[in-house]
Amino acid sequence: MHLLPARPLVLALSIAVALSACGGSNSDAPLVIPAAPADQGAPETVAVPSATAFVDTIASNQRGDARYATLATNAGVRVLGGFLSIWKPLTELVDAGQSAPAVDGFPAVTASKWTGVPGDGSPDGTVLNAAVHQANIDYVVKATANRTPEQAQQAYLDDRRGKGYSVSDGMGPLTAAYRAAAQQTTTITSVAADATTVLYNDGGNNTGVGGSANASFGAVVDLVNLVGNNASTEPAKRFYKYARPYRWSSSVAVLPALVPAKSSTPATDGGYTSGHTAEAVRDAIAMAYAVPERYQEMLSRGLELGESRILAGMHSPLDVVSGRMLGTASAAANLADPANAAKKTAAVSQAHSALMAATGTTAGTFAAYAQSGTVANDRFADYAANKANYLRRSTFGFAPIAATNAAAVVPKGAEVLLETRQPYLSDAQRRVVLKTTALASGYPVMDDAEGWGRLNLFAAADGYAAFSGNVTIVMDASKGGFHAVDRWRNDISGAGKLVKQGTGTLKLAGANSWSGGTEITAGTVQGDSVAALGAGDVYNSGGTLVANAPAALKLAGKYTQLSGSTTLELDLGGAAAGAPGSLNVAGTATIAGGTLRIKFANGYKPKAGEVLNVITAGSLKGKFNTITVDGFSTVTPNYGATTLTLTLG
Template sequence: MKNRQRTWTKRVTAILSLAAVTLPLATNVAQASTTAQLAPQRAVYGYFMDTYKQNVSTYKTAANNPMIGMLAEFSNYYADGKNLNKALMQENIDKSAKITQNRTAAEEERSYLTDRRDLRYSVINALGPYAPAFIKNANAQTPFHKMPSTPDPVNQKHAHVDWADENAKLGPIVAFMNHNSYTAYSNTGIVKSVVRYKRPYRWSTDVKPLPALSKIMAAAPATDFDFASGHTTTGFEDGLSLAYAFPERFQELLTRSSEIGLDRVIAGRHSPLAVMGGRMAGSAVVASALNNFSNQDMMKKAYNAAHSADLLGSKDTSAQDDFADYQKNREDYRYRMTYGFKQIGNPNVDMHVPKGAEALLATRLPYLTDTQRRDVLFTTGMPSGYPLMDDAEGWGRLDLFSAASGYGKFNDAVTVKMNAAKGGFNAQDNWRNDISGKGSLIKAGSGLLQLSGNNTYAGGVSVKGGTVRLASTTATGKGSVQVKHGSLQLSTQKAIIKGHYQQAQNGQLSLAKTARLAIKKNAKLAGTLKLTDGHLKNGATIMTFRSHKGKFAHVTGLSKSWHVVYTKHAVKLVK
């Protein structure tokens, strides 16, 4: 076995050296999204989505097995039974110990259930108010409902019932999840057999196994290895598959998938590096399945089933939602991407977007093109240099949680053409990221796009159709705003336009009677002013500017005897 390990290590070292030479350098992550930079980077095994079915026991090198190749960075830290980066590997075990020593009773219970339950069942709670309908209409079940007060016997099996029914009302979703997560090539068993890195509780007695699992863990064979975490891999396969079918809970499902990885560390089963590898593996497997043409009919049926009365139409607002807090979800997910490890490699390597990764966002950002979805992944990717995450294709640096909130940077003019008639995210979406860059936003078509971030992009906004809603003071960045057709809408009490504002005859500005639009430069006014909520206050200023030309042709929402007055630097409400 040692000879085989040495052979793998030598090949991986050569492969990684070659990859390091071919990776372009950058001053910072996501500097520009030119066509060349958005092009996928080929790894030594090819592209994961083209070779993912080679993750079987007949292929055991980084050159012919994409799972081994993608996770080959680990060989720089551990190989041939030796810690090659002693500080990092000690930190890996120290983090494991700290997490197990500080777990709460609630975390113990959750990690036990994660360990015992079928993982496809384990992601259901991320559906929140839709979970009861899913359980009912998929005939979902589990025999595990609480953690025992004494350790499980050694022969205690994992869930031994079918987690759900492919013939149920939501059967197409069940079939889709089954297909993506339990196949011969969707696991990390081959990687484990090659890497042979021990479980964390076997490295140090400071890592405390979960008491309820202590007998099972103690009796596990020596060949029960840590890297990479199979449970985490499957958790992401299940979460991302369900998120594709039901993108309304995309970020909540991602957060639960990452929590499954954390649960493995909490139980003492896996180390942080092992679950980081599981995230990469699960993401790559699902993206590959989504790009497989033979799966398209299954994908469509799963999506349609999710958007029927049996799930989307069966929301239970009284149901518990453990993932209702967006900010907490975001913080938790991003922490679990790195587990607090510091950058140990070059922090200035350009982001790469793996071939086919854009398919992961196809239903979450349906109004964008494939190229635009790649650009979203490019501009929301993690910086380089973190342990394990700098694989040649870019799977490790994908931040799918942030990508689900839209662009992170406008490098050029970005045209968003929505179609409200299609419903869902085609009709309304919310970009929560803080968007930077030199580029601009052009809103076309119909539908409503909300901007909620603290934005600094320089190119401004042009509304040519539909609605752009400003949900933060700096939503429009640093540029000018034009409303040619459609509507600019304020949902915040104050929004600032740092450039000029121009509204054409077919444009509309909509804001509350108590809100204010502060234009730092000049305004050219026409079209409609729509005043909505709030109490009228005599003399209230609703718009300021350096100077203005023209007036609104129509004003709606004012009571009789009220009108607008235009002064040199403001528009006011007067009775």
């Protein structure tokens, strides 16, 4: 349990008298300081599921095991087992006389033949949920009938190019530097005029040049390659025997330029799961791990490539959803492998040193440069669009087929996926983030026992979505990067308490409602939205609270600022009460000292003689020791019973 030091309830009268000299008057009585928000107990923890862990058994997912893989013997088959409520495949044992025991209700069989052609008289399985199966194929029919020329071109490039090369454009402003450093190449740069009759294969090197042959970036390339270890989709394709969508329906319009890429051997060409998607997702995760400043954009690019498979007519939504799951699990298993610890560290270090050198940035400017693209030159510059697309591509609009309120579970080892994006959190805290941001239950395929299907890594990159117990965040600004500054954009609920420690800055930008309060013991908490601080009290005992909201930062409870090294910073965008950057406290604002600093934002530049309405409260008590206003040497405060205004000299 997190214990907080005892605090005095009554400030000495001599200090209260000294404060009265700061100008104005709201009370000459001794100041009674409220207690800090109550301790909410031990932080939440998320247990590892009892199911057999993919990260422990990934080595069982061997391509050579494709003919005989089962749920019991193969991790890649097992993690996608939710499909068995939609489709029941035959068990294939090609060698005559071979047999297999029953698994999950499947009877022992011998020498059944996978044809890969639905309805040819030798069915490869049985549809168990006709509604979901039909929706799965109908989705592709509609998508291919309505694809735009831009989508068609992207689908072709994503099919024929190396997946590592394709997804690296998720780096946005860093793309050229990344590709140059990785020495990535491709020979597929456009759709050739004769592509409808000629099959073009990529003669490039996909992920680039790794190892010692690329002294400045080889470790990054090696990281992208290693997440593909034991990650084959072939065993799952052979086990599930689910045909590609164009074999289910002649109404699926395969992209004409990809007709030459259609396999002539259906029995070796299953649709479930999508290999392109799995590879793209795991490559994108590896790149996001190495360059977390582009984390959400890289994840978005991975899922975009998955959707390209549907738009091409080559895969169904469930093929793609399962590819996301297997790709994510494979990346996590390889990143979590202790044998790869040094390789991860080297990759992150090389990625930053090489890309900073290539872009002329420093540790202090690199993150801003990585996010400096616009919609004109970075397809992933629009955060809101990325978020909406990520959610859409996670479920593709399927209706739930089971309860939607089942508690989320978090796979063993999945916390490694946030290791560089939220380096200031512990593994236990990252598991809570993954749980609180998980997708709803009930969607087809996605309710696997470990929780891979419900992970929402895009949302997880935006921090917690709920607080339970004391959530203590320790950020060390001296380490740079996200240790120094991070922003959480989720809407945070729950009854827990946020305790901010360390020298770094945590920015909160959601419509938050957690009720246990906030205590700032060190460093900075910045409110970038009106309801950034939730529904509880805010207690500043040793750090800085910054109001940077588009309207007044609203505190639903009390605000208390102790004396000493405490600061309230208001980034004002106007003079009126309720203006952007001002503070609105529903309860009592108790100011026992510290500093009030006024900065100006959004082009607002007041003139001498103007009166700034900076704080409105249900009741205002006490005074600041120091008040500074950028650009003005003379400031006269007027403390009222419920307001503080400043007259600029």
